[in-house]
Amino acid sequence: MKKKNIFFKTLEEMADTIVEGVEYFSYNVSEIKDVSAFAKAMKEFESRCDRYVHTILTELNKTFITPIEREDIMGLTTSLDDVLDGIEACASRFEMYNINEADEYIVLFAENLVRCAHQIKKAIYLLSEKKLLAIREPAIAINELENQADDLLRVCVKNLFANVKDPIELIKRKEIYEMLEQTTDYCEDVADMLESIVMRNS
Secondary structure, eight states, X not given: OHHHHHHHHHHHHHHHHHHHHHHHHHHHHTSOSOHHHHHHHHHHHHHHHHHHHHHHHHHHHHOSSOSSXXXXXXXXXXXXHHHHHXXXXXXXXXXXXXXXXXXXXXXXHXXXXXXXXXXXXXXXXXXXXXXXXXXXXXXHHXXXXXXXXXXXXXXXXXXXXXXXXXXXXXXXXXXXXXXXXXHXXXXXXXXXXXXXXXXXXX
């Protein structure tokens, strides 16, 4: 039994790390005192998540019977990893482009991602507890948050082209907005993966 539980335990640790990483990003992004330290800290969250992916791959290779389908474990692991990869890539752009201050839209994206991360954590813990039907609620919440991020992207890009005259600044901001919205898409991928697991197992 203990060996089976390693999958759920590691998925929970990935979800915890996503919450920590996204909250760190959201808390620090509005006023970055040291952009290199900010990017380095985000990289550490991403590296920790990569170690959990390695743990799951190792266990899959030596476990004959898994608590849910092997491809479901792998798909969920990959989609969780994508979320932290996405937010870390955003943080790295702040360092690459030497951006020390977020605007109101970046702050709103970060707040959206914090809410997504908490819903992901809730869903993963429900999966561990085998409360499959209850997963639908956080999955729907993530889908709604992703729709809000789509709307936010349209608003902020329109505002960017209306108000920012410096083309370099415009390119930098637009890329960060799009990467943040892409990260909410990765959160939605987690929700979709969880929904498919529920359908196959309930």
